[in-house]
Amino acid sequence: MSSNPQVLISEVGPRDGLQSVKATMPTPAKLSWIDALYASGIREIEVASFVPPKLLPQMADATEVVRHALTLPGLTVMALVPNLRGAEAALKAGVHKITLPVSASAAHSLANVRKTREEMVEEVRRIDALRRDIAPHVKMEAGISTAFGCTLQGAVAEDDVVWLAGAVIEAGADESGLSDTTGMANPAQVRRIFNRVRAEIGDKAGAAHMHNTRGLGLANCLAAYDVGVRTFDSSLAGLGGCPYAPGASGNVVTEDLVFMFEAMGVKTGIDLNKLIAARAPLMAGLPGEPLYGMTPESGLPKGFVQELAYV
Amino acid sequence: MSSNPQVLISEVGPRDGLQSVKATMPTPAKLSWIDALYASGIREIEVASFVPPKLLPQMADATEVVRHALTLPGLTVMALVPNLRGAEAALKAGVHKITLPVSASAAHSLANVRKTREEMVEEVRRIDALRRDIAPHVKMEAGISTAFGCTLQGAVAEDDVVWLAGAVIEAGADESGLSDTTGMANPAQVRRIFNRVRAEIGDKAGAAHMHNTRGLGLANCLAAYDVGVRTFDSSLAGLGGCPYAPGASGNVVTEDLVFMFEAMGVKTGIDLNKLIAARAPLMAGLPGEPLYGMTPESGLPKGFVQELAYV
Numbered sequence: 001m002s003s004n005p006q007v008l009i010s011e012v013g014p015r016d017g018l019q020s021v022k023a024t025m026p027t028p029a030k031l032s033w034i035d036a037l038y039a040s041g042i043r044e045i046e047v048a049s050f051v052p053p054k055l056l057p058q059m060a061d062a063t064e065v066v067r068h069a070l071t072l073p074g075l076t077v078m079a080l081v082p083n084l085r086g087a088e089a090a091l092k093a094g095v096h097k098i099t100l101p102v103s104a105s106a107a108h109s110l111a112n113v114r115k116t117r118e119e120m121v122e123e124v125r126r127i128d129a130l131r132r133d134i135a136p137h138v139k140m141e142a143g144i145s146t147a148f149g150c151t152l153q154g155a156v157a158e159d160d161v162v163w164l165a166g167a168v169i170e171a172g173a174d175e176s177g178l179s180d181t182t183g184m185a186n187p188a189q190v191r192r193i194f195n196r197v198r199a200e201i202g203d204k205a206g207a208a209h210m211h212n213t214r215g216l217g218l219a220n221c222l223a224a225y226d227v228g229v230r231t232f233d234s235s236l237a238g239l240g241g242c243p244y245a246p247g248a249s250g251n252v253v254t255e256d257l258v259f260m261f262e263a264m265g266v267k268t269g270i271d272l273n274k275l276i277a278a279r280a281p282l283m284a285g286l287p288g289e290p291l292y293g294m295t296p297e298s299g300l301p302k303g304f305v306q307e308l309a310y311v
Numbered sequence: 312m313s314s315n316p317q318v319l320i321s322e323v324g325p326r327d328g329l330q331s332v333k334a335t336m337p338t339p340a341k342l343s344w345i346d347a348l349y350a351s352g353i354r355e356i357e358v359a360s361f362v363p364p365k366l367l368p369q370m371a372d373a374t375e376v377v378r379h380a381l382t383l384p385g386l387t388v389m390a391l392v393p394n395l396r397g398a399e400a401a402l403k404a405g406v407h408k409i410t411l412p413v414s415a416s417a418a419h420s421l422a423n424v425r426k427t428r429e430e431m432v433e434e435v436r437r438i439d440a441l442r443r444d445i446a447p448h449v450k451m452e453a454g455i456s457t458a459f460g461c462t463l464q465g466a467v468a469e470d471d472v473v474w475l476a477g478a479v480i481e482a483g484a485d486e487s488g489l490s491d492t493t494g495m496a497n498p499a500q501v502r503r504i505f506n507r508v509r510a511e512i513g514d515k516a517g518a519a520h521m522h523n524t525r526g527l528g529l530a531n532c533l534a535a536y537d538v539g540v541r542t543f544d545s546s547l548a549g550l551g552g553c554p555y556a557p558g559a560s561g562n563v564v565t566e567d568l569v570f571m572f573e574a575m576g577v578k579t580g581i582d583l584n585k586l587i588a589a590r591a592p593l594m595a596g597l598p599g600e601p602l603y604g605m606t607p608e609s610g611l612p613k614g615f616v617q618e619l620a621y622v
Contacts, residue, residue, distance in 0.1 A: 154614025186574035303465025
C-alpha cells in the first residue's frame, strides 16, 4: 500500500514501548505485532534496542526480531543503540538505521548512559567510523533526548540543544531529532527550538519524539509540523516512556497521531482501521498491560473516509 | 489575583460537566466547587443551564447557584439557555451573560432542541428583544454547535457554519463561538473555519469549545489560538459532553489547557496549583465520578514556575 505519504510515522512501540514495561513479550508475539504494524502501512519501525540482556531482558531477542523485520519489503528497520558496542551488534544484525540517544541534560546523560554529553559526541564519532568501515549504507540518527526539559535537572538550556545537535552532525550523524523524553515540552518551545536547530543543521533536523505526559503530545506534534518537521515518533497504544526519567511515561499514541494527520488531509500512508487492528497482537503478547488511545475507544467519526491509494 | 490574562478560560464544568453525569451534585457542593474555581483565578464560569428540571434535574438549582456566583467580585456569571423561556429565567436570575447553542447540523438541531436552524435564528432574535427590554446590559453569545461534524449526519458543510454565525449575529447575538460538540474537529479545519467565520463577523467570533474525544482537544485549541481565538471553553477534570450527541464525551481538561498556555508563556490569570486543588470539592460533590487530566496526575514539571502578578 502506498499513498505518497506526506509525513513519516516512525513506530517506536516494539523498542520504546516494550523496554518500558515489566513483562517481556515473547518473540513470536513481537513478530506478529510487527507484521500487523507493517500491514497497516507503517514503513519505519524501531524494532529493538541493542543493549546487554542483563539490563533489558525484554530486548534479548533483538537480533532475531531484526532478522524477521528485514523480510518485510520496503520497511526501514531501526534499532536503538546506547553506545559503540550496541552499534556494532546492530550493524552486524543488518539494520537499516541506528538511532543513538544523546541527552541535552548533563544530569540525564550521566543517569541514562553514564557518560557526559561530550563523551557521547565522541561515541557518535566512533560509531560513524565503525559504520563507514563495516556497513556504510546504514543511516545513523543521533536523537537529542531531554531536549525540552529534564526531570532530574529541570530546565535545559536551548543553547545546549542547538549546540549538541550541531555537534552530533559534525561528528558524523546523518540526522538529529529532538525528544521530549520527560513530557515537559510546550508548542511555543517546540516551534522555537526546532526552528533554531534547523537554522543550525538544516535538513539534517530529524524526527519529533513527543510524550503525552501532560496531555500536550499531539499539540506538540502539530507545532513541530507547523515548522516543517515531517517525521514523528509514536507508539501504538501509547506504550512506553523512559525508565531513567521518572514520571515521564507516555509516548504519543500512534492511532491518535495518524488520525490527526489524516483528518487534516496530511497523508500518512497508514490505514487507520488496520492500525487499530494492530492493537490485538499487542494485547495478546502483553496480557493485562494498559493500552491508551482515544481514537480506538471512540472509533472513527461518522462519515470519515480515508483516501488510500493502493499500488 | 490578576496577571493581565492574554486568554480567557471559560470554565463550563458546572454546566456542561454536571449536566452530563447521572448523579446530581448537591447545591452546597456546587457552590464550594465554584468558589474553588474562582479562587484559582478563573473569571468566567458557565454555572448553570436554565432548562426544565424534568429534563435536567442536575440543573434544578440554577437560580440559587447563579445567586451565589454573583457574590464573587469580577466573575462573569454565564448560563446556558436553550430557548426564550430559559433566557427569561436566566435574565431574571441576574446572570451577566447567556449562551444559546445553535446547531450547524440540521439533524442535531432537531435532536437537541427540536427546532430547525432557521427557527433557532428567530429564537436568537426574540431573546435579543427580550434582553433589550428587561436586561440590556447582559451579553448574549450564540455558540455554533456541531460546527466541525455531527455524530448524526456526519460532515457539516463549512458554508453552513459561516452562514449560521453570520445569521445569529445579524439576529442580535453579541458573539458567536464554535463548538466541536462531537469531538470530530481537526487542527486544519479549526484554522480554516475560524478564519472564515472571522472574515464574516470579525471580532464577534467568540470562544473555541473543543472536546477531547479523539485526543485532539489541545491541538485544536492551539490551532484556534494560532488564528486569533482568545477565549476557550474547558471543563475541570474533563467532565462533560453532550447527552444528545452519542459518543461525544470529553470536554477539554481545564488543567491541561491552562498548563499548555502557561508553559507557552501565554498568561491565563489562573494559578495552576489552586486549579488542581479545585478538583477536591468536585470529587467531594460527585463521589465515584471518573476525573480526567494528565497534568494533575503527572504534576507540574520540575523547575516550572508560574509568574503570577497579585494586585
